[in-house]
Amino acid sequence: MATILSLVGLMISASLVNNVVLSQFLGLCPFLGVSKKTDTALGMGGACIFVITLASLVCSIIYKFILDPLDLSYLKTIVFILVIAMLVQFVEMILKKYIVSLYRALGVYLPLITTNCAVLGVALNNVTDGYTILQSVICGFATAVGFTIAIVILAGLREKMEYNDIPAPFRGMPLVLLTSGLMAIAFTGFSALK
């Protein structure tokens, strides 16, 4: 029971309290770039959940059974980035061949995820925080859910703001950043949940 409670606590903290974009600034590029429409934001979020969960699993297995026993933990950055890049390609190939419906929904977003620093950031954080494999997977999943929540909210706000009259220098990126700043303030409210 206690372990389940601690896992739930981990999920809440990873998805809402320490939101990956709004409080850790990881994965900002897709957050700012792919948030024009709610549809695409949802697709990106779905692809992120899939890839980050899988990458957390694979990276923590590699760390636990290869890097740590051989005392090679200083190689983790190099190994993780290559593993993630390979994994994304591999997932894309498998989905294309065997699960076509999922590929049609998420496939187009997969190449964009290789450059997403959230994937590497979560994998590295799992190692620094000393999580077990189960905890890493839960943490990866919850982080990606947090990313999805944030990007979908931002996309909804941007759709509403599209027709507003905004001073010329603030059009585009500055307005998106200001909106994200206000969202970050709202999300600090979750820190009371800790």
Next chain:
Amino acid sequence: MSSEFKKGALGFRQDTPAERFFNGLIAENPTLVLMIGMCPTLAVTSSAINGLGMGLATTFVLALSNAVISALRKTIPSTVRIPSFIVVIASFVTLVELLMKAYVPTLNKALGVYIPLIVVNCIIFGRAEAYASKHGIVPSFFDGIGMGIGFTCAITVIGLIREFIGAGTAFDVQILGEGTVVPGAVGNFLSGYQPISIFIQQAGAFFVLAFLIAIMNKVKANMAAKGKDTSKFGEGCCSSSEEKAADKIIADKEKDEKEAE
């Protein structure tokens, strides 16, 4: 060799060390003009010292990885260049991480996961792809130095702004607010300042960057009005490429739907 040469940034001769240096520092400043590498810009600028440390670490990686990639540019087949670049960059990042852990442990702790994440900083990969893989070792090295120092200056200034407004300090020296180091009547006046702590929190990063980009947009509009070349200005973040990809996804989807009908 003819005496005529192509003029580069600020009237220096193209591809000389000095031209590369000032190109990175001013003409193509990665943060303010090209607008790439925004994740670390937001994440580590809660104080000027953090910004400076992050900037110098990035400069080190950028200069050395540029030099190595340039030296290997004829050896690496173009089909496997991306993974090869990543391995070179990641090796230098690991080097920096180990050095910082040994000699500046407090800074290393403050920057945390953002040091290994230099690997995915688009400035480094962007310069490797756009410059170092096509030019000689010396100009590539100085291109890295210039870009790195440009990045360092920009994020140190952003850190200074946030720190000054948010905590009343500059490089950890209390200037505004209670406990100011300024003596006399001026100090008395300054100590009345109430720090706006939102600026050193996460939201402040978004706000400061938003205003900075708005100012650069204004500069760009003024330059365009005077008929100067503004093609180098980025749209903000590496996301401009992602934005294009996203637009393409939407267009493709709409096309599919029409075909289905």
